[in-house]
Amino acid sequence: MLPAVTQAGCKWMCRGRDVFPAMLAAIDAAQESVRLETYIYKASPLGERFRDALVRARQRGLLVRVLFDALGSIGLPAAFWDPLRAVGGEIRTFNPLSVHRMSIRDHRKCLVCDEHVACVGGYNIAPEYEGDGVTSGWHDLGIEVEGTLAAELAAAFDDMFMRADFQHKRFVRLRKSAAKRTVLVSHEQLLLSGPGRGPNPIKRALRRDLAQARSVQIVVAYFLPTWRIRRDLVRVAQRGGRVQLILAGKSDVALSQLAGQSLYRRFLKSGVEIFEYQPQILHAKLILIDDVVYVGSANLDQRSLNINYELMIRFESKELADQAREIFAASLKQCHHITLEEWAKSRTLWRRIKHHWAYFLLVRIDPHVARWQWRALPD
Numbered sequence: 071m072l073p074a075v076t077q078a079g080c081k082w083m084c085r086g087r088d089v090f091p092a093m094l095a096a097i098d099a100a101q102e103s104v105r106l107e108t109y110i111y112k113a114s115p116l117g118e119r120f121r122d123a124l125v126r127a128r129q130r131g132l133l134v135r136v137l138f139d140a141l142g143s144i145g146l147p148a149a150f151w152d153p154l155r156a157v158g159g160e161i162r163t164f165n166p167l168s169v170h171r172m173s174i175r176d177h178r179k180c181l182v183c184d185e186h187v188a189c190v191g192g193y194n195i196a197p198e199y200e201g202d203g204v205t206s207g208w209h210d211l212g213i214e215v216e217g218t219l220a221a222e223l224a225a226a227f228d229d230m231f232m233r234a235d236f237q238h239k240r241f242v243r244l245r246k247s248a249a250k251r252t253v254l255v256s257h258e259q260l261l262l263s264g265p266g267r268g269p270n271p272i273k274r275a276l277r278r279d280l281a282q283a284r285s286v287q288i289v290v291a292y293f294l295p296t297w298r299i300r301r302d303l304v305r306v307a308q309r310g311g312r313v314q315l316i317l318a319g320k321s322d323v324a325l326s327q328l329a330g331q332s333l334y335r336r337f338l339k340s341g342v343e344i345f346e347y348q349p350q351i352l353h354a355k356l357i358l359i360d361d362v363v364y365v366g367s368a369n370l371d372q373r374s375l376n377i378n379y380e381l382m383i384r385f386e387s388k389e390l391a392d393q394a395r396e397i398f399a400a401s402l403k404q405c406h407h408i409t410l411e412e413w414a415k416s417r418t419l420w421r422r423i424k425h426h427w428a429y430f431l432l433v434r435i436d437p438h439v440a441r442w443q444w445r446a447l448p449d
Contacts, residue, residue, distance in 0.1 A: 079219075080390060083191060083212035084397060086199040090116060092214070093181050093189055097123040100183040103133040105227045107180045109142035109367075110194035113150050120195055125154050134159040137231050139176045140167045142194070162234040173440035174265055176230060177378035178367045179212075180223055188220035189213070190366055190383060192291070192353050204349045204404060208322075211289070211354040211397065213365045215383065219255045226253075226262055226381065249379060259384040263368070265377055265444050272368055272382050273375050277302055279359040287358040287398045289316040291351075292323060293330040294371040294432055300333065307341035316401055319346035322353075326371065328428035335417075338410040345405035355382075358398060361391040372432055377440040 083089040097104050097120075104127045111117060128134040134154065138146070140163045151161045164176040182188040191212020193199050201207020215223075229249065252271045253260040261271040273296065280286065280302035293315065295303070307313045315337070321327040334344055357364035366382030368374040385391075 079216045080385075081214040082393060082397065083189065083193070083214060085202045086193060086207045086210060087201055089189070089191075089193055089210075089212060090119075090200065094119060094123050096181065096183045096187055096189070097127055100127055100132055101130075102184045103135075103182075103224070105135050105137075105180070105182040105224055105231075106195075107137045107176070107178050107227050107230065108195050109139045109175070109177045109179060110196050111136075111138045111143045111146055112194075112196040113146055114197045116197050116200060117146075117150070117195055121151070121154060124159060125157055128154065128157045128159045135227070135231055136161045137164055137176070137227065137234055139164045141165075141172065141175055142177075160231075162231055164230070164234045165236040171236060171443050173377060173436070173443050174236070175373075175378050176234075177374065178230070178381045180227060180367075180381065182220055182224045182227060185221045185224040186216060188215050188223045190215070190223065190381065192355050192367060198351075199353070201350070203354075206350070208351045208353045209347060209349070209401070209404075211356050211365065213383070215258075219258055219260065219383070222253045222255060222260050223381075226260065230379065257386045261364075261366070261382045261384055262379075263375075263381075264379040265440065270375060272364075272380065273299065275384055276357070276359075276364070279362050280306060283359045284311045285358070285360055286311065286313045287316075287356075287395065288314070288370065289347075289352070289354045289356040289398060289401055290370045291318055291321065291353045291355065292326040292369040292371040292374070293317050294326065294333070294429075296372070296375055299370070299375075300336075303342060304337065304340040313337075313342040314345065314398075314402075315342060316345045316347055316352070316398070316405055318352040319348045319406060320351045322351050325428050325432065328424050329432045330371070332425035332429040334408065334413050335410070338408070338413060344408040345402060346408060347401060347405050349404050354401070356394060356398065358391060358394050361388045362386055363391050363394045365394075372437055376437055 124134050180190045192210045193212050203209030249264040250268050251262050263270045263272045283306050363385040364382050368380040368382050374380050
């Protein structure tokens, strides 16, 4: 994999073995505040290192807040945070588990220090992310940003921290969700999405960029886009543009992989190039549309685009896009190219049945359950 490359105010985070030490160093260097938000936090040597760094930050007198998702971090013992609570750290669990609201999750991953430096991407605080993504550890990606964008990420964290218990005021679901918004910062956009009424900023930005795109390169762990985005990708290829997808050859969610593979035939027939990442489990989220770069927590699937709370940063920068293309090219070297002929030969009856049912469950059933649970929440 490539080493981290930098651009004014940004630093790529390409390997877990480099990312976590950098995040821990940022916590130790913080002078005013530390905010950590994650979907998965595991009790492990890595988790203990982060907890100890947060305890040290609080002992220096800093504001320390931690937000983790109840379902994603379901295995985390209740007593794990006792050392941080003992020194005054604030810890909240997002959407405590309930059968009536199980589907609505906080999938964001973000560390903000002093409202000046922030790290976002796909990395959870779990040992499987340590490594280089090739010889060991999952293949993931993140980016470090500074300045005003970091301050906006801190404000977005505080909003989620306050809504963590998932108690809604009466009639809130009849109004446009305050968690779904676009924050403009110079040439960058912070795209915040979640369930509820109102347009999804991530979907809207993607479709606007795809409308005139000539080159599209996507790396995502879970690929099951809405039919409109599927149509947009196909149209790019049909008008002579190039669309390349790096998807999971190995996945931690087999159902998602099967559902995504149900779309391969149509894409391949339309001229879209599909590659499957081979060495390790793929967990990265990177979207390149000409000279526009998207990095963050969202996959290109039904959950990320319609159900989960997510964040993505949209950059308009040729320099950053050129660096992202290098990262894409390095990942491509570790992939198997899926051809239409090969895919057609592999499509046994049993495999087609599995693809069909996986697609049905994730496109028809899962969003329907999530919508029902959102509407049925007690006022």
